[in-house]
Amino acid sequence: MKYFGWVFLFFIVVYILPLGSRPLEVFREYSFAESAREMVCSGDYVTPRLRGNVKLEIPSPAFYPAAKSIQLFGKNGFAVRFPGALSAGLAALFIWILIKQTLRDEKLAALSAVIYLSFAAVYLSGTMADPASLFAMLTIGSCGTLFITMQEEKINRRKVLNLILSGAFMGLAFLVGGFKGVVIPLLSGISYMVWDRKLRQMPLAFAGTLVIAALVAFPWVIAINRAEPGYWRFFINEMTLAEFCGREQSPWYWQIFAAVVGAFPAALLIPAAGVVGKDAWKGFLKQPLFRFAFCFLLLPLALFSFTRSWDVKGILPGFAPLALLIAAGVRVYFNSGGHHRSYNWMMTLWGAFLTLAGIGCAALRIWMKPEVLSDVLLVTMLFYPVMGIVLIFAGAVMIYSVTGNWRGRLYLFFFGIGLVLLFIPWFFRVNYAMPQAALKQIDEQLMRYPEKSLLLAETPELANAAAWEFENSSVATLAEYRAGKVKRPAGKIVIIEDGIDCLCEFVNVPAFELREAPVNVDPLRMLMLDLQTKPGK
DSSP states (O other): OHHHHHHHHHHIIIIITTTTSSOOOTTTHHHHHHHHHHHHHHOOOSSOEETTEEOOSSOGGGGHHHHHHHHHHOSSHHHHHHHHHHHHHHHHHHHHHHHHHHTOOHHHHHHHHHHHHHBHHHHHHHTSSSTHHHHHHHHHHHHHHHHHHHHOOSOOHHHHHHHHHHHHHHHHHHHHHTTHHHHHHHHHHHHHHHHHTOGGGHHHHHHHHHHHHHHHHHHHHHHHHHHOTTHHHHIIIIIIHHHHSOTTBOOTTHHHHHHHHHTTBGGGGHHHHHTSOHHHHHHHHTSHHHHHHHHHHHHHHHHHHHHTBSOGGGGGGGHHHHHHHHHHHHHHHHHTTOOOHHHHHHHHHHHHHHHHHHHHHHTHHHHSOGGGBOOOSTTHHHHHHHHHHHHHHHHHHHHHSOTTOHHHHHHHHHHHHHHHHHHGGGTBSOBTTBOHHHHHHHHHHHTTSOTTOEEEESSHHHHHHHHHHHTOTTOEEHHHHHTTOSOOOSSOEEEEOOSSSOOEEEEOHHHHHHHHOOSOOOHHHHHHHHHHTSTTO
16 A cells, blocks of 8 residues: 555645645636635525526536535635545546556556646646536546446446446536536447447446436436526526537637647656557557546547537546556556666656756746745745755756666656646736735725625626625626616725726715716716715815
C-alpha cells in the first residue's frame, strides 16, 4: 500500500490544500456557489434557483454536495470547491480499485491514478465550483462497475452487486449531467461487448443497469415535475436536443482539441508509452480491460465530436481510460529498460520548463506589484522565492540527471507537476474575474444604508457574485430593472459597476429613473438630483 500512500499525498497537497487560497471566479463559480447557498437558505432541494429566479439549466442534485459542504464548512470558496476535489480523488480511487480487481497490479494502479490526477482538465474541473468533476466521477464509477459485471460469466453475488452499483452510479450521473450519464456507459459497454463477442450478456447487463438507474432517479424526476410542470419539456428541447442534435454547433475538432489540451502535462509521457512497439500493443488488446478502455475513450469522444457540442463535460470521464493506457505503455517501456530518446527529450523539456518557471517565480516580488500577489499566506515574502528555488532545483536535476535513471526522473516529473499545480492557485489575488476583495469593501459601505435598498449590478455575472458575497438573493441587474422584472424599491438604488475595483454608487430612485429615461430629460435637473443623492449630502 505504499504506492497508494504516495498517490493520496499527491491528492491532498495538490487538490485539497489550495482550495480556499484563491477567490471565486466570476464567470463560472459564483453562479454555482450562489445556487447552492440559496438551496441551503430556502430548504428547497427540488427546484434550483439563482438570485431567487428558477434556473433549470443544471439539475438540482448537482448542487446537493456543495450545499451539504456549505453546511459543514460555512460559506466560503473551500466549501463549494471541496465536492469537486473529492470527486476527482474518488475517481482516481475507482481507477485504482478497477485495476486491482482485474489485473492485480498495484504499481500500474498507482501510476494510472496519479496520471489521471495530473491531467489539466481533471485538475481544473476538480478545483472549481462546478459539477463537471462530480459527473465524471459518477460516470467512471458506472463504467468501471459495468465492466466488472460483464466479466462475470455466471450470475453470482459479485455480478449482482456490481450491476446494482453500475445502475446507481448511472442514475446519479443522469441526475447531475443529464442523458450523457446514460449514453456514455451504454455506448462504451455495447461497443466492448460487440468487440468481445459477449452479445448474450447484453440484455441482462444493460436492462438491469437501466432499471436500477431509473429507480435511483425516479424520486427526483417526480418531485421536479410536480414543482415545475414544464421542466421535462425544457430538459428535452433546450438541453438534450441542443447537446446531441448540434443546435449549438462547435467546430468538429473542438472536442478533440479540448481532449489534447486537457491531457497536459501528463501527456508528456505519451511518447514513452508509444514507443513500446506493435507487439506490446497487441498484447494489451488481449487484455479485456484495455479493450474496454479503448471503447470508453474513443466512442464517446467520436460521438460528441460528431454532435459538435460545445460542452466538454462529456469527454471528461474519458481521461480515466486514457490514464490507464498511458500508464500501461509507460510500464512496458520501463520494464524494457527505458532508454529511448523520446522519453529523455520529454523529461528534459519538462525540466527546462520547471527551471524557467522557478526563475520567474523567484523574481515575482521584484517585478509584480504587491497588491496583485496573494496575501493569504503568513509568509508571503518568503513563499515565492522559496518556491522558485525548489522549482529551479527540480528542473536542474531533471535536466542533468543520468538518462538511465528513469525511475528518478519519473518521480521528479510528478513532483514538478505537483509544485506547479500547488503554486498556481496562490498566484493572483485580484483580477477582473475575481472581484471578491472589491465587493467586501462595498459591503462595508452598504452597512450604512437601510435593508430596503435595491442592489443592481451591471452584468449577470457581477450580480451573482454580489448575491454570494452579500448573502442577498435579491440582487438584480440593470437590464432586469429596466425590463420591469424588479419591484420599485422604497429606499435607495445601489449600482455596482463592473471592473476590477467594482465601484459602488448610491442613487435615489427618482434620480435613477430620470437617468434611465431615453429622451427629453433636463440635464440640469438630473445633475441636481445626483448631487442631492450622494452619500453624506
